[in-house]
Amino acid sequence: MDSRIIHVDMDAFFASVEILDNPRLKGKPVIVGGTSNRGVVATCSYEARRFGVKSAMPIFMAKELCPNAVFLKPRFGRYKDISNNIFNIFRSITPYIEPLSIDEAYLDVSHIKQDPVDIANNIKNRVRNEIGLTLSVGISYNKFLAKLASDWNKPNGLKIINKDMVPKILFPLPINKIYGLGSKSVKKLNNIGIFTVEELYRLPEDIFVEYFGKFGHEIYDRIRGIDNRKVITSRERKSIGKETTLRTDTNDFIELKEYIKEFSSEISSILKNRNFSARTITLKIKTASFMNHTKSRTLNIYINEEKDLYKEALDILEGMELEEKIRLIGLSVSSLKEGTIEQMSFWSK
Structure with a gap:
């Protein structure tokens, strides 16, 4: 089925x-x-x-x-409260839910005998009557097409894409609608005259591989209605981070250090509260001309102490060439591990 x-x-x-x-x-x-x-x-x-x-x-x-x-x-805080109420409605219908963000999710209803259009209308009616908000729903036989369908006639939309509609229903769409094609890939394809899914569809599979590597096979399949990804009901937390847009552009090292110290403290607190430690530290900056730069460091041990996070982030900052003033700075940690980890602080004697 x-x-x-x-x-x-x-x-x-x-x-x-x-x-x-x-x-x-x-x-x-x-x-x-x-x-x-x-x-x-x-x-x-x-x-x-x-x-x-x-x-x-x-x-x-x-x-x-x-x-x-x-x-x-x-x-x-208010948005999170509303989101919790909405997701409670989803959970009353199916346990197979994959949250994508605070306001977006996949629901697998394959096990429910009811017509999925009726299920979707039930969700829409309950969210409108119980919460007071509208949502848009896409229904299909895989994740790619379901997400594409939910964006079809927003707001308050409902769209179903069946197998017999594919691939022709996709042909008029711009290629930036295809999940997995980022802005750089879209620009690259535009440069060779590919703007619509139909134009992309005509290319042989080896061209996809040449342009996108192994991922090219997935893009080739996706525009033919093939997407074997499952709805994942639980996800590991991949990263924890903090960032801020500065009041004025600056390259003042002392000021930037203060932000890093504040971020290190907040991230350390989150890690400890959730019983996590991290091994990869990433510093992000956005320059006055809106150029993004990131630099990461992966350690041999897991850490969660503020002073250790601060030391590593500071070393990364010192190694970055700041030719332009900065408008945004952020710090994040990844490669997370749960559980009590006995670690020796870099500052221990």
Whole structure:
């Protein structure tokens, strides 16, 4: 029996929660994110999107496009509470849930005899009646197509993609809709005249491998409706991190050290509270010209002490050539291990 996968995606989640809590915002362009010109858009209402505002766009650009928008700071605690209530509805329907973010998930309903369209409508009705929000739903026989379908007619959409609709239904889509093709890959394909899925579909498989390596086989299959990924009901925490956009661009080493020290303290606290230690330390910076740079270091031992994290991050920073002022700095740890780990601090004598 074919799998029956539902992809659910809340509509403009953060902005929708703000409108839910303040109905006077209904119908207005609402932008949630950093409220200073140095911040970025976390999400925005569909009224704001009509002006060209997008997630991850710098706030100063959003203000230029939509000067009459209502700009709000995120309230992550509130969003998490609402998200928990929504996921409780999902759990009442199926235990096979793969969360992708606070407002997005895959649900495997293959074991339920009910028509998946009826299941989707039930979810939509319950979220609307019990929470007061709308979501969009995609239904298909694999994850790739289900996610693609949920984005088909947002907001408050419902789309099903059956096997007999593939691949023709995909042909008109721009190639940036294909999961696994990042902006660099899209640009690379655009440079050789490939803009739509139909144009990509005509290429022989060896071209996919030449352009994308082993992953080329997956892209080749994906646009033919083949995606064998399963819904994963539990995920290991892969990384923990903190970052901030600076009030003013700077290359002041002393100021940057203070941010690293603050991040090290917060990350250490999270690691210890969850009984984790980490082996890989990554420093991220974004320059004044919006160029991202990351540098990582993997250790021979696991650590979770603030002073050890700080020392390693500081060494990484000292090894980075800061030719341009920095607008954002972040620190993250990965290669996590759970359990009590007896470690000797680098600072122990």
